[in-house]
Amino acid sequence: KNPQPFHSTIMRDTSPLIEPEYLTDAIARETVTFIDANHKKPFFAYVPFNAVHTPIEATEKYQDRFPNEPNQTKRDYYAMTSALDDAVGAIVAAINKHGLADNTLVIFVNDNGGPIYTGVQSNGPLKLGKLFLFEGGIRVPMVFKLPGTFEPNTEYDEPTSTLDLFPTMCGVVGIELPAEINLDGVDLTPFIKGKISGLPHxxxxxxxxxxxxxxxxxxxxxxxxxxxxxxxxxxxxxxxxxxxxxxxxxxxxxxxxxxxxxxxxxxxx
Incomplete structure (x- = not known):
């Protein structure tokens, strides 16, 4: 809606474009298109959805799923979350369609806790949320899916970091990192599988x-x-x-x- 320079311009490579579709749907669409075009060879897809995030807005398609919510801001928030759920589902469905589910690592992770200043979110029982370094701001979901490597319903309770994503991905696909590369992150796979005890950090x-x-x-x-x-x-x-x-x-x-x-x-x- 009326994109403003520098703030809401969407780029394809180095060219700005105006995206007519709801952005969560558009990002999913582009990702599915990418998977369809590259499924016959190894690929990497980084998919940084901007939802759920301010501005809290959603299309009628998703708002209509919550007809009994009288608070419009909450209704929009729930609708945005539902749109994100559909988008992630569409990407996973594309992976499944091409028979890649058993050898594709899917990671779902958030960058911060919910912003309590919106008035519709809570990170309870954690303290506060986005912008703060209390647990409500920094303790976020990190979900791995790769059959045969990570067993379903496995939970790992020790502290980890998004710094661990790169070495974990390398470990899963069998890439041995050069010894001279001193990374802050670690491969979480042996910790999650119980092959290494102790803390990753x-x-x-x-x-x-x-x-x-x-x-x-x-x-x-x-x-x-x-x-x-x-x-x-x-x-x-x-x-x-x-x-x-x-x-x-x-x-x-x-x-x-x-x-x-x-x-x-x-x-x-």
């Missing part, structure tokens, strides 16, 4: 402007400007009890880990 870090977070075992440190929070996620997944004052040694330990990690980061140009 001793420590995970987040940094977003003045906000930082450190996850080390069950402990999680969050800092924003002059505020400090410390939580034990094993007993407090909702991050309701701040232990920073009662556990200063843990705070110091996690701060030290963060500064050591940060010292290796290269400032953006």
């Amino acid at each position: 001793d420590t995970l870090f987040w940094s977003n402007g003045p906000n930082i977070a450190v996850r080390h075992g069950d402990w999680k440190l969050v800092k924003s400007y002059d505020s400090t929070w410390l939580f034990n996620l094993a007993s407090d997944i909702g991050e309701s009890k701040n232990l920073a004052k009662s556990e200063p040694e843990i705070v110091e330990q996690l701060e030290s880990l963060y500064h050591k990690w940060r010292s290796h980061m290269v400032e953006p140009a």
Whole structure:
């Protein structure tokens, strides 16, 4: 609808275009077309849907699925989610149509928790949501599907990261990465299958402007400007009890880990 320069222009390679179809449907359509054209050879499809995301809008086709929801914003949100479900289903159906289900790794992952500022979303029992480094903002779904490699209904509860996606994909398809490549991510396959015990990551870090977070075992440190929070996620997944004052040694330990990690980061140009 009336695309504005720089904000809603859609590009095909280097050329802008105006897409008349609902964008979630259009992205699915293009992905299915790509699979149809490339199914006879190995392919990689990165499909970054912009749904569910503001602006909260949906077509009547999907809104009509929720006739009993009186709140229009909620109805739009539910409709967008339903559209995304259809879109993912269309892509999976294309994979199945070409007989590729048994040797195609499908990954579904989100980039952040739901934005509570929309007034229609909740990440409960997790704290807050998008824009925050509490669990409601950073604990998201990561789903793998590959028959024969990942058994159905398998759950893995240890902390992972999207940094692990690339090495996991390489591991699944049998690509041995050069030893000189020092990646932050790891191949999750042996961990999920129980062939390797322990944690994929001793420590995970987040940094977003003045906000930082450190996850080390069950402990999680969050800092924003002059505020400090410390939580034990094993007993407090909702991050309701701040232990920073009662556990200063843990705070110091996690701060030290963060500064050591940060010292290796290269400032953006």
